[in-house]
Amino acid sequence: MAKGNKSDKAEKTGKTNLHPTKNPISENIRGAMVELLQVHLATAVDITYQTKQAHWNVKGMNFIAVHKLFDELHELTEGYVDTIAERLTAIGGQAHGTVQAAVENSILEPYPLDLVKSEDHLKRLTDSYAAWSAAVEKGIEEASEAGDPLTEDLLTAVGRGLDKSIYFMESHFQS
Template identity: 35%
Template sequence: MAFTAPGLTEDSAATVVKTLQERLSALNDLHLTLKHIHWNVVGTNFIGVHEMIDPQVELVRGYADTLAERIATMGASPQGTAKAIEDNRSWDDYSLGRDSVQAHLGALDLVYVGVIKSHRDAIETTGKIDPVTEDILIGQTAELEKFHWFVRAHLESYTGELSNAGATTEQEAAEKAR
């Protein structure tokens, strides 16, 4: 990097950029996954879930843009390609195609768990180095958690139990939620 944000060392900026690039790839993957779900949900409550997902897609795309611009602010080049998503991926590709609303929401619950946990890890990594980046990630995490709540509201019983509780894979979560 030829430059970085004032007050950050090159090593600190490199750590922040690496963390942000991982988050950028995860958010790019998430907005593609959300759009895939939007196109592939069927059955009862289709229209409500179909329309619930579009605002999530738009907000997540905006989050990706914010992180890409922060990377550029640090003097690095944000990578927004499909190859970058693949290179940075520590998760499996979304595994459901055309399926019921409940199946997709059961699987999406696990997707959000992974994204939110990783965002929280990034908050931890950047917090001591760059409070500006930490603040961006905190704000994004709050909204991601709200969307996660929207998803879980469809999976929750009146007693507070999730229909996909205990599932460790998207396929298992989908099966339990059906």
């Protein structure tokens, strides 16, 4: 649970505060989906800047190709940040999209700051994308079980994009 983001009562009960909305999903489902989406928002912010970290610091014989790939992946993940935050707020949540919130709520391991070689960046980013992809699959199941097809669909689209990104990165070091 993020520090200072919820009232004392919500903090103690684990209940998410929701903004009033005419969204037809029940308050209980919306609360559960907001909590689910907060984790994915934090992870999306984290992976966006892990990817940018790799983009800024990559070196090697295939520099320009990998540098451009990381920039394209960064733009793609930035889109996930916006899409997730907008869904979260559409169902009455308050998006926690700051770097500090990402640090507290991301499922990813911190990205090493000393990587240089393109293959090292590719492998490490692939690990992060794969970890998030696995979490997205669980989120899809959770949204389905909760009866929120729109959140399920959003996460399915994110998962498809993550799988494609993993394929693009792995193709550099698979034989």
